[in-house]
Amino acid sequence: MSLNSYGHLFRVTTWGESHGPALGATVDGCPPNVPLDEAAIQVWLDKRRPGQNRMTTQRNEPDAIEILSGVFEGKTTGTPIQLMIRNTDQRSRDYGDIAETFRPGHADITYWQKYGIRDYRGGGRSSARETAARVAAGGVARAALAALLPGVEVRGYMVQMGEKTIDRARFDWDAIDRNPFWCPDPEAATEWETYLDWLRKDDHNSVGAMIEVVARGVPAGLGAPVYGKLDTDLAAAMMSINAVKGVEIGEGMAAAGLTGRANADEIFMGPEGPEFSSNHAGGILGGISSGQDIVLRFAVKPTSSILSPRASIRKDGTAAEVVTKGRHDPCVGIRAVPVGEAMMAAVILDHFLLDRGQTGGTRGQIGPPAS
Amino acid sequence: MSLNSYGHLFRVTTWGESHGPALGATVDGCPPNVPLDEAAIQVWLDKRRPGQNRMTTQRNEPDAIEILSGVFEGKTTGTPIQLMIRNTDQRSRDYGDIAETFRPGHADITYWQKYGIRDYRGGGRSSARETAARVAAGGVARAALAALLPGVEVRGYMVQMGEKTIDRARFDWDAIDRNPFWCPDPEAATEWETYLDWLRKDDHNSVGAMIEVVARGVPAGLGAPVYGKLDTDLAAAMMSINAVKGVEIGEGMAAAGLTGRANADEIFMGPEGPEFSSNHAGGILGGISSGQDIVLRFAVKPTSSILSPRASIRKDGTAAEVVTKGRHDPCVGIRAVPVGEAMMAAVILDHFLLDRGQTGGTRGQIGPPAS
């Protein structure tokens, strides 16, 4: 049991602190013979990397991935894959204030209360920088999915920033990669840019966000009752991301407001198998994938580190006013998009391997026997 | 690794099908010397038990708990506790339709797709009846908490049924046990009763619900970065409950709409330690409890089994119209209240044991050294 790990057969353990020498992920259980090299992982890290535009923190690091084990002649060997990213831009500085003061809304105080010691440099282990290791591990998961379940596609995007939501009528898959918010609504993206500039520069504030992640092409039958459910593992995966405060599948929290008649996804027989009239379930029934798109959303709270002063205390109990001056994302949710994708990819791969182990991938037949 | 288990040191595995001879929970890792007997568990099962009023299914079973192991002379011994509930009211009947037809919104189709076999009687393993085993295990967790962390109190209640929500201004802790909805707003409870009667009898429909669970008195320091977070485990625990589609902690999904200034819980030094100006965080920072109330909500979708006809298919691919005539809860969320409480209690106990193991319970001091 490791509290810094996730996954059953595809098992990822991340390690490292924000301002230590390096951080990374130990990936165990990746199937053998999967084509993999640094470039296949770097592309996802570049997507998450800070400093690419003024919307995210100006910390400028290459986040270059090194594969230290588990790959031979361009293919995975079935042994643990060690992924390492050197921290190159930890500016030497006076951490005195941070060392003694607890930032409101931060893990500073709870780490201290739990451990009686904390690496306060840049937030240490609680920094969002940890998610770089998740994205790297997600790159391995994507490579394995490409080899084993080539039809699966995992896409994430932002659907809300603060009080501003996208207009689903303008949803455009192609727009996602064309704006710094991974926003599928180009008009919303333009509006968000203006808003975020004002928020950061003038309001000295930050803002929350809602991310949606969709997996297409996932075969029916992945998942398991009743605690190893696909949605249970997805919920845990997303909730484990820094600053996430809520997770929902399909209708999600709105399901509380629906009636059974409205919520039921009716079933019809299509040319290639069962089809559904709708997807209130978000692609999961009883914890097992139905073959529909898997759809989830998670909420990312606003960055706690802001330029506006907030009341707090020091370790010695005296009052302090906290103003965080460092380089911080005004909307940490933006970078949560590739992180959510990475976690989704890892969970799907994991359940594919589990299902293969437990059932051998046999499926109950639906429809008349092939003649 | 077991996909029918949850918990790290306090490890619960549930087993059993709705219409099999029995169901239960294997509870491993309960500390020794905890006073425990059947009565201490039965009280929680009685709270969840169906057939108590017309708001829940009329299946009438005593749900009598038997402790088969792990308890000696009224105390736990540190060995596995086996909890068994006999199924006594599985009416013999013709299951023919259910066996061949997939109910919309149900796990019928995904179990079949995954396993190529399913115990269709009463939903088998996917039945909400499985939650009786969770409530029994939660009874053990509560007994252990009472012995080890006597200040902890876990309470759940319904805050929404369909489109109808409670008025927080009328929130009354004492009202919760006085109505069949575990509703803290007595006026809302009266309204819900009328609505649910109509829904079931006239509309032949069902409805979703939102449950809130609060844990008071949880000490600071429980939880762990970064995948064994207290909120990660709570999210997984709640999402694993049948029909749950979303989970949120503190501000939850609404955190996406907030700014950092609004969301930060400012910290002050109180007479007995740190105090917070608000609880947007829901009592958890960086995955670790802060000492504030832990507050979560989860959404339960409306029961799929309704009297209104819905379109579906049979195993052979032919179209079918499904009308579920059996005894079913019009709002399965009602009975999810004690289930959510049970899961919360189990997770808190588990993290208390984990913390004791990993840190020995040492805490960083806040405030001036005692003179």
Added chain:
Amino acid sequence: MSLNSYGHLFRVTTWGESHGPALGATVDGCPPNVPLDEAAIQVWLDKRRPGQNRMTTQRNEPDAIEILSGVFEGKTTGTPIQLMIRNTDQRSRDYGDIAETFRPGHADITYWQKYGIRDYRGGGRSSARETAARVAAGGVARAALAALLPGVEVRGYMVQMGEKTIDRARFDWDAIDRNPFWCPDPEAATEWETYLDWLRKDDHNSVGAMIEVVARGVPAGLGAPVYGKLDTDLAAAMMSINAVKGVEIGEGMAAAGLTGRANADEIFMGPEGPEFSSNHAGGILGGISSGQDIVLRFAVKPTSSILSPRASIRKDGTAAEVVTKGRHDPCVGIRAVPVGEAMMAAVILDHFLLDRGQTGGTRGQIGPPAS
């Protein structure tokens, strides 16, 4: 994590005390569609059952297995299988002495030291009676192997009792089931019978034993580096059996005395794949099965409960002379034979499922490509 469980994907948790109401095993991860009923398990329990002859304890219980879940219409469903055996012959008696006194060589004292409470009736959880649950779970493993790997055969037998060993020149597979010792050497069996009668009745003593278990027909490729090795899991499985003090694979402890030239199993190409000149390795290389017979031995210490007086102490620290009068096996190793078989079957099944999950069962080719 459960300390009363073993297995990765085929996960068994046993529960129950010697003189409680029942004991059993929760079996999670059994593949679906495996034919299974009580009779298929009972046959193995009958093999282990005490009271069959004067060589084992006279406790006379039917040890009737009940399947409480996970099986539907004679086949496994992929959900947890609960196996229960009622304890029917716990004679009411005065346990006063046992309650206060620690038997030498027994877990009495360590259970008390660890937990500060112990179910002393019949040894409680530390009783060899727990192995009935293992044998039942092994019955499930055997059924699954029969369905999924039909060529696998697991056989155990006694090769040593006290200082008396079998003569390998007289090894006869057919003899094993024809004597109460599961001894493959009929002459040794006759001698052992006389010896054990004398030991029990006249010498008031007990004696140790060595068990060998062989698995034939296990395909190459099961196991994994470097802590999930097949031999690692076999060693753990056997060492977890009551009274076992040593485990060895292939040459085992004798490998310390060999040279590399003597120990190497040379490889030749046979008509159906690689063949080996010998099997010093016991069928496992680098933690992975080679296709040869898997051969292990484990040593069972003599029963601590004997009629000869031994010095000990009571809980209050006063000296006591312990004479155990109850019904006890003079050679508990005899009944360890079916237990060792059960554990071997469970480990092999588990690694078959693991391998299927992790590699999909793909194998490196040896030999010329098929033309």
Added chain:
Amino acid sequence: MSLNSYGHLFRVTTWGESHGPALGATVDGCPPNVPLDEAAIQVWLDKRRPGQNRMTTQRNEPDAIEILSGVFEGKTTGTPIQLMIRNTDQRSRDYGDIAETFRPGHADITYWQKYGIRDYRGGGRSSARETAARVAAGGVARAALAALLPGVEVRGYMVQMGEKTIDRARFDWDAIDRNPFWCPDPEAATEWETYLDWLRKDDHNSVGAMIEVVARGVPAGLGAPVYGKLDTDLAAAMMSINAVKGVEIGEGMAAAGLTGRANADEIFMGPEGPEFSSNHAGGILGGISSGQDIVLRFAVKPTSSILSPRASIRKDGTAAEVVTKGRHDPCVGIRAVPVGEAMMAAVILDHFLLDRGQTGGTRGQIGPPAS
């Protein structure tokens, strides 16, 4: 679940191949505030390091440890500790033969059969070089034991090399560190040196060994029934080491030859608690430590890589004669001494943490109440 990990709360995952860029260990669950730096680990690595004398392989690498995470200002923080050792002496060479041919007694063939790919350079993941990572992790375990259980001392030594065993009458703790075999019998050590020189240079052979590891000062109460036993975990830990073929606790395999009267460790009340007349049990009763010395032995087979030709096959099925010319230990058991110590230390720490979590360290009292 990770097949490259061991431990429950103190969880170690090793990674890396013999000739890859680096290898290491991810150590999760180390308690916070343990003093730790590179030097504290390096001392154990230096003990295991090859090239120190002519008894071990001449591969000459500094095996310099780097701590990449989890330590702050000289103390552990409770977050994962990443330990890395760069591989600096992988001579570039022609691996052609090894790539296509399976060495007898080696994992070459089973890795190929399982994965269909293998990093053949220096044995890849199956190389004994992996044990450097174990020793590093063991260094962390030792540091934590020193902080939490300062009385515990773990010592290993060789008691047999080939057919040559030590004379226990000459056992001298101080001799262990004074010869290249970690042999407690100085006369035997001298004899072994001559023998091993001849074996390597003239006989072109290798030889097996028996290692004994003793832990003193382990408190009573560590371990747990019935699969999380202390001896179960020790057996697994030792069997997981490369080339180990057998493990035994206390009397071990010899227990099969004893009678109950001879084997029982009688108990007496000493001034500070229970004392035992002997230690046949090896310090463990019912899977739980008794406070006596924990004593185990494990057998290491002779190195398979020898200069004498052995028959084998190539991947294409053709016959090959294998002569291994590289740098190889004639007795790999020598370097297994610090590895066995490291595993013992890790298991004891793990069970200390587990016990603290599960029981809070409460103990049953033995002796009269303090007046």
